[in-house]
Amino acid sequence: MTSTWEELAADKRNRINESIPEEWRIKDPPADDSVFEFPAKSGLISDQEISITESSATDLVKQLAQGKLKAVDVTIAFCKRAALAHQLVNCCLEFFPEMAIAQAKELDAYFEEHKKPVGPLHGLPISLKDQLRVKGLETSMGYVSWLGKYDTTESVLVTLLRKAGAIFYTKTKLVVWWELGGEGAMVGIRGGVIGVGTDIGGSIRVPSAFNFLYGIRPSHGRMPYAKMANSMEGQETVHSVVGPMAHSAADLRLFLTSVLSQEPWKYDSKVVPLPWRSTEEEVTKSKIQSGLNLGYYSCDGVVLPHPPILRGIEMVVSTLKKNGHTVAPWTPYKHNFGHDLINDIYAADGNADVFKDINASGEPSIPNIKDLLNPDKEKIDMNQLWGTHLKKWNYQSEYLDKWRELEEQQGKELDAIIAPITATAAIRHNQFRYYGYASVINLLDFTSVVVPVTFADKKLDAKKDDYQPLSELDATVQAEYDPEVYHGAPVAVQVIGRRLSEERTLAIAEEIGKLLGNSVTP
Amino acid sequence: MTSTWEELAADKRNRINESIPEEWRIKDPPADDSVFEFPAKSGLISDQEISITESSATDLVKQLAQGKLKAVDVTIAFCKRAALAHQLVNCCLEFFPEMAIAQAKELDAYFEEHKKPVGPLHGLPISLKDQLRVKGLETSMGYVSWLGKYDTTESVLVTLLRKAGAIFYTKTKLVVWWELGGEGAMVGIRGGVIGVGTDIGGSIRVPSAFNFLYGIRPSHGRMPYAKMANSMEGQETVHSVVGPMAHSAADLRLFLTSVLSQEPWKYDSKVVPLPWRSTEEEVTKSKIQSGLNLGYYSCDGVVLPHPPILRGIEMVVSTLKKNGHTVAPWTPYKHNFGHDLINDIYAADGNADVFKDINASGEPSIPNIKDLLNPDKEKIDMNQLWGTHLKKWNYQSEYLDKWRELEEQQGKELDAIIAPITATAAIRHNQFRYYGYASVINLLDFTSVVVPVTFADKKLDAKKDDYQPLSELDATVQAEYDPEVYHGAPVAVQVIGRRLSEERTLAIAEEIGKLLGNSVTP
Structure with missing residues (x-):
């Protein structure tokens, strides 16, 4: 007899649980909201x-x-x-x-x-x-x-x-x-x-x-x-x-x-034959000595991050400046366009592939998936896809133009850009409304390294009462900020470098973490 | 009044001709079949x-x-x-x-x-x-x-x-x-x-x-x-x-x-940040001193090249061996599959884009274009395209597996592969029937350098009378070989390297040309 999807899912859950030996099982679950401290205190290890x-x-x-x-x-x-x-x-x-x-x-x-x-x-x-x-x-x-x-x-x-x-x-x-x-x-x-x-x-x-x-x-x-x-x-x-x-x-x-x-x-035809370039690291280290040249933005022009995130960016910028680095504002280039374009790309097949695999077992989609992936979306055709590819390529190259033009203007390389990675510190159920801080970087195929910075603090991160929102989405996101609820949530930034700049971007991210004193969790 | 396509084409031809100053115009056209020698003898330069x-x-x-x-x-x-x-x-x-x-x-x-x-x-x-x-x-x-x-x-x-x-x-x-x-x-x-x-x-x-x-x-x-x-x-x-x-x-x-x-x-987001790697050239030059390790194939398993091309491969292989290099047969991996796959890729939009631009002026397609690009082909849809992408990626990676496995077996790097680039020396009208020697390399995205080798010679390149063809296409191509007609036509090979191996592959191609004495036209 064929099993229902519920039976199959329950069986999978059981199999995972059974893979845990008896002596590793938790007898007294923690009472705290946070479970980070539990393992060390559990007496099981x-x-x-x-x-x-x-x-x-x-x-x-x-x-x-x-x-x-x-x-x-x-x-x-x-x-x-x-x-x-x-x-x-x-x-x-x-x-x-x-x-x-x-x-x-x-x-x-x-x-x-x-x-x-x-x-x-x-x-x-x-x-x-x-x-x-x-x-x-x-x-x-x-x-x-x-x-x-x-x-x-x-x-x-x-x-x-x-x-x-x-x-x-x-x-x-x-x-x-x-x-x-x-x-x-x-x-x-x-x-x-x-x-x-x-x-x-x-x-x-x-x-x-x-x-x-x-x-x-x-x-x-x-x-x-x-x-x-x-x-x-x-x-x-x-x-x-x-x-x-x-x-x-x-x-x-x-x-x-x-x-x-x-x-x-x-082994993999898509991998570029690029060994780890130690020379790139050396160059970056010597730049770290003489002073990096960085850009930053706090808002991408679409959705303003919550106060803890804005403070995180400020902390990073001021720490870098204090340590002799140049950090100047970067103007995000058409991020709204970029976020819309990548959303269209995700849905190029009208989400057929995902729903095929969900529906095959009879399981229903959870509401968030339906919100993210509209099952009634139409597939685009081949010539439309090629049009999308051209838009993508042009956008990427225009972004590079901005980067290069700033370098020409400044007379030196722009080593990386500091930016938010999310609009919110951590996530509240059903309140992650905008991922453009992440997705536009995917569209650009830039290297990006996330660096942990600090924690939301209700004393420091007051709600903005006078904020003039850029859009309805922006207003919603900002309205959902609650200093009490977010208190203690992790705040991070991303360090963005040009395509395939892993050595350099990681070295800069490492330096930022070092300056912040955040090489390990507190 | 709108011009006809014939008028527009004639106007373009005229404009090109008019861009040539009077004193550079040919008064006495050459009588020879070959025009290579004409400029130097024209008296115009x-x-x-x-x-x-x-x-x-x-x-x-x-x-x-x-x-x-x-x-x-x-x-x-x-x-x-x-x-x-x-x-x-x-x-x-x-x-x-x-x-x-x-x-x-x-x-x-x-x-x-x-x-x-x-x-x-x-x-x-x-x-x-x-x-x-x-x-x-x-x-x-x-x-x-x-x-x-x-x-x-x-x-x-x-x-x-x-x-x-x-x-x-x-x-x-x-x-x-x-x-x-x-x-x-x-x-x-x-x-x-x-x-x-x-x-x-x-x-x-x-x-x-x-x-x-x-x-x-x-x-x-x-x-x-x-x-x-x-x-x-x-x-x-x-x-x-x-x-x-x-x-x-x-x-x-x-x-x-x-x-x-x-x-x-x-400037261009699709370009990999890879400056010219002189170290790769140095490594190759030192390998050239100590002996390269090369593969070769004369036939891709789909269409046997004409006798002048086979002789060209032999010339290159024997010249390399004489000069201390190792050259062993390479087994082409599923080139038939590769050629079919890339043909499907070219026609993914049912050739809509090309015919749109041809038809826009009212000009008719020449027969060869219609043969190459079937105007009645159907577009494939997004999920079919993604299936094609997977086939491509798997094929590319399997080809890399073969390359790597041979290296593991030989205990040294395979530096390049020598192969035909066409089945025929030059082209006769309507007789270029198979371009798989070129196209499979496009599908693999390998670096390839063409090296001129020699010229077809009716005395050396006899027709194969006893050839057992692999297919109807193979039979047709082979039947069209005519030593008299092809006599004097250029013969070349391609030198194939892994993806993004321009420094190495070009250095090997250069060495082959040098050994053949073909750095300049004869």
């Missing part, structure tokens, strides 16, 4: 495991490479903490500690025999978004209709991370409408030290911001996306990109350099 | 002009930069020879010697004042395919319906070439069905020293081969295509790319390095 899971990846791989830590101990520590994370915030779609521990044992045996690590990530557990295929596991991305299919091939990124020595132990829920993302929560709670996300409209950067993490949206073509699962697979007008989220810029760099050391362009 | 037009671009820019040649003299020489070329083979769509000479005078004045060139191409005339927009000129690409519109913006490549010091004097006819290309003819006859072409299915490489020229198809993203005219504008499944044709690999390099020195990625 040892002091050593707390110490491991609160280390940086950079430090862990160093200790693993020196034989000071065993892969199996590191793996168990993260598996335990991830199990707690799932029980607290329901963030996993796959959890497979046994496979992870087996992989760790093999790596330990290799180390024992060869007295050296297999690669730059030897023994490091890495948490994956459930778009990455791992042999033998399910990839459902949350679609009930996809359940029951077990992967026989592996995503290129998984293969290369594995070659670099990484260990896999969980696959997390996808970000849809920004309320549901599992990877940001997993890394935020330190169930993972580096998490792999994807970003076609902010899904690496927004959860990073909301969890006080660093996150990078590499430009398309830098990291291998081949053989990952996706909705709208084959859509190439705006590419989804894959990249890491972590607690420091250094850990993001560790991920990127480790993947690039495997020459991903020899 | 001086010995110095013959010497200039038969120099390499590399040598010309050196002399211009030292003040040993004046831009105006170089420009007049090429204008004259181009005028003869047009009268002989009807290759121009725009010819504007006055504008060119004015530009040359400005450059000479600059040199006089500053005692240095404006850029690496100071004073060098460059011939452009009529997709490149130059302010004040018509871009018609051969469509009658486009006549009468004068460009008010310039293609990015034109702007950057101009900044590098290049002079523009003519725009040539487009390659359609490989019988009509003007740029290959113009450079072949030395009416131009470097010509700019575009290639979505061979249109740089095939005319280069047919005119005993070097030509490079850079990978997409290396050279700026922004603001160029095109049919199917906005089609991004397989990108048309722009690149040079010339008499030597060194002149191709001069073009590429000069454009890259202008940082095209700051």
Whole structure:
């Protein structure tokens, strides 16, 4: 007899829960609103495991490479903490500690025999978004209709991370409408030290911001996306990109350099043959000494961010200036146009592909999905698509013109632009109304790194009573700001560089974090 | 009164002819089949002009930069020879010697004042395919319906070439069905020293081969295509790319390095920020010393080339082996699939865009166009397109797998692959039936450099009487080989490298040309 979608979903939930060993189960759930502190206080993980899971990846791989830590101990520590994370915030779609521990044992045996690590990530557990295929596991991305299919091939990124020595132990829920993302929560709670996300409209950067993490949206073509699962697979007008989220810029760099050391362009035709350019980093470091030249904007001309975000931008700008850097206003170029254009691109097939996979199981769409993806939208035809492509290319090139013209005017390079990544600090249910701060950067295919800055503070971030809104949307967003409710929510900015400027943009983001004193969570 | 398409076309022809000054007109047309020798013997150009037009671009820019040649003299020489070329083979769509000479005078004045060139191409005339927009000129690409519109913006490549010091004097006819290309003819006859072409299915490489020229198809993203005219504008499944044709690999390099020195990625969002990598050249040169590791194929498994082409491949392979390089057979991977796939991509809009522009003036399609582009083809829809994209990506990545697996097996890098670029030496009317040797490389987005090898020779290239054809198409192509007719036609090969491998692939192509003694036309 065929199962209903409810039965299939319940079975999936059960299977995830059953993958958690009895001794890792939470008996006394926390009473607090915040669950961040719970794992360390739970009594379920040892002091050593707390110490491991609160280390940086950079430090862990160093200790693993020196034989000071065993892969199996590191793996168990993260598996335990991830199990707690799932029980607290329901963030996993796959959890497979046994496979992870087996992989760790093999790596330990290799180390024992060869007295050296297999690669730059030897023994490091890495948490994956459930778009990455791992042999033998399910990839459902949350679609009930996809359940029951077990992967026989592996995503290129998984293969290369594995070659670099990484260990896999969980696959997390996808970000849809920004309320549901599992990877940001997993890394935020330190169930993972580096998490792999994807970003076609902010899904690496927004959860990073909301969890006080660093996150990078590499430009398309830098990291291998081949053989990952996706909705709208084959859509190439705006590419989804894959990249890491972590607690420091250094850990993001560790991920990127480790993947690039495997020459991903020899596996995935979309990857540009561009090894990590240390010279770009050196140039940036010397600019950091002599003074960076940066732009910034607080408002994109569409929706004014809430007061905590505006204060975050100000903090970054004034800190940079105090440290001898030049920071001048940047005029956002037609972001409204850009946001509308990318929205049309997302819906080029009239959302047929997504609804096909939702409907296949009989499950209904949740209201937010219907709001985001209108099921009655019409497909555009080929010549309309080509028209859209031209609009995109022209917009991108015009944006580059503005960047170059400012440089010509200033007589020096504009090294990066500081901007909000969201209009709000964190998210309230059904109140994430505008993602143009993220999506326009996707349309431009610029490199962007999210840097955690501070926390909303009801004493500092008063509601603007005299604000003249730019539009109805702008008025709605601003009206929803409530200093009491947002108090304590993380505030972040993004650092934006030209296309494929990962080395430079990450180095600048790292410097900003250092100046702010935010290299680690407080 | 509205003009008929015949009147508009006749007017365009007249305007081109009238742009040729009286003293450059041919009074006694040549009687020979070949017109290559005519310009030098015409009595219409001086010995110095013959010497200039038969120099390499590399040598010309050196002399211009030292003040040993004046831009105006170089420009007049090429204008004259181009005028003869047009009268002989009807290759121009725009010819504007006055504008060119004015530009040359400005450059000479600059040199006089500053005692240095404006850029690496100071004073060098460059011939452009009529997709490149130059302010004040018509871009018609051969469509009658486009006549009468004068460009008010310039293609990015034109702007950057101009900044590098290049002079523009003519725009040539487009390659359609490989019988009509003007740029290959113009450079072949030395009416131009470097010509700019575009290639979505061979249109740089095939005319280069047919005119005993070097030509490079850079990978997409290396050279700026922004603001160029095109049919199917906005089609991004397989990108048309722009690149040079010339008499030597060194002149191709001069073009590429000069454009890259202008940082095209700051103007055109599709250009990868990849300056010319001299280190890649150095690595290749040292490999050339120690022995390259190359692959080759004579037949792609779809259509066997004619005997002169097979001999060309053999010549290259044996010459390389004699010089200490390793050359082993490469098994073409599913080229039939690749050729079919790219053909579907070309026709994704049911050829609507091309026929719209043809029909707009009332002109009828020539039969070859109708054969190439079926006007009754149906558009594919968005989800079908995305399926096509996935097929493309998988095919590309599988091809990379084969490349990598061979490397793993051999324990060393595979530096390039030698292959035919066409099945035939030159072209007979209505007998160019298969362009898969070119188009599959477009689908793969590999870098490819055409190297001239030799000439068909009826004594050496006997017809195969015992050939067992692979298909009806293969049989037809082979049956059309006639040693008498093809005698003397140019034979070329292409040197194929992975995506964005211009430095390496060009260096290998140059070495092959040097070993063959074909750095200049015989």
